[in-house]
Amino acid sequence: MEIKRDYYLDQLVKRQNNGLIKIVTGIRRCGKSFLLRTLYKKYLIENGVDEDHIVEMAFDLFDNIDYRDPKRFYPWAKEQIKDDGQYYFLLDEVQLLGEFVSVLNGLADKKNCDVYVTGSNARFLSKDIATEFGGRGDEIHMYPLSFSEFMTVYDGNRYDGWNEYITFGGIPLVVLAETEEQKMALLNNLFKETYIRDIVTRNKIRNIGEMEALLDVLSSAIGSLTNPNKLQKTFKSVNKSNITATTITKYLEYLEDAFLIEEARRYDIKGKSYIGTPMKYYFMDMGLRNARINFRQMEVTHSMENVIYNELRKRGFSVDVGNLKILEQDKAGKPVKKQLEVDFICNKGSKKYYIQSAYMLGTEEKMAQEIRPFLKINDSFKKIVITSDTPKPFYSDEGILMMNVYDFLLNPDSLDF
Secondary structure (H helix, E strand, O other), X not given: OOOXXXXXXXXXXXXXXXXXXXXXXXXXXXXXXXXXXXXXXXXXXXOOOOHHHEEEEEOOOHHHHHHXXXXXXXXXXXXXXXXXXXXXXEEEOHHHOOOHHHHHHHHHOOOOEEEEEEEOOHHHHOOOHHHHOOOOEEEEEOOOOOHHHHHOOOOOOHHHHXXXXXXXXXXXXXXOOOOHHHHHHHHHXXXXXXXXXXXXXXXXOOOHHHXXXXXXXXXXXXXXXXXXXXXXXXXXXXXXXXXXXXXXXXXXXXXXXXXXXXXXXXXXXXXXXXXXXXXXXXXXXXXXXHHHOOOOOOOHHHHHHHHHHHHHHHOOOEEEEEEXXXXXXXXXXXXXXXXXXXXXEEEXXXXXXXXXXXXXXXXXXXXXXXXXXXXXXXXXXEEEEEEXXXXXXXXXXXXXXXXXXXXXXXXXXXXXX
């Protein structure tokens, strides 16, 4: 079964022949290779590009291991250019190619070469594509299947689909597996044989157990505020470990570089500045997160928050955790400082949204708790509460948009209701 990735395909089509090196990044097995070498290749052929003008190379395959040597690959690549027609280079897992920056810039410098690459590790780009490629890099970051993409191949209603999605996630290989046992086995195997092995090998980690223990701690605390010092104290008290905060910081960087987790920083809404620590960490795929905790502790509240975060990032928003300092009077009339939290502050260009994730709004007290921070924010940007028990989108008397999670995830324009 073929899973369409129209959003990402459209991103590639819009960038066709723009003179830049198109770089598709994302966690391994999220569908980058399929996007580039199946969906985009099919698009090129259907739009008149001859197959002999499409040059492919998958550097992660053993058959191509010799081509990781730039002195072997670059001459071969130039040999594929037989005429003045436009050539399309589709290069997979390019971080395995030696001196890849020079090689790619060399190809992109040719007037009739349009270069597309994939990469599974942020570090190979030094987290700054524009600098690394001398201003010639154009990144498209790819995530595992979103809920709307998942539902295109799920045979059932959106409620059952939601339960499946927050349990087993959106890695295409897992989604297409037939049984729950197969899905769990695939997720456990991917973690052990692909993600952990890659991180350990790439970063020459000696104490694998420490890093895996950190993954377990993070898996059990998605959406919770933390920092390396706090994590270090947890290791010392629970695991009797002497791991340092510095080592934990390095491990967190490795996990982020592999796109397994992503950090959301805190932002002082009134002070209009970032707060150093603590921060939150979210998993790029809920199935992988759940596999780390053996499919226990799957609280739907935290799962929904993680899925909402990923959807916002997939839509191109920068996403921060909002912190709001207020001054209120206690029962005795004395001023008391308090801090309120807004789950997400989302920015993209001129657009800005404040979003709360609230699984259930069963009582007036719960409703008041969720919208309380919004009422203390003195600006006109849209404020939204996403829940599972709102029948359809509506605006409250305070002008706050109430929306169910299904409408939010299945409609790409849902924030503009």
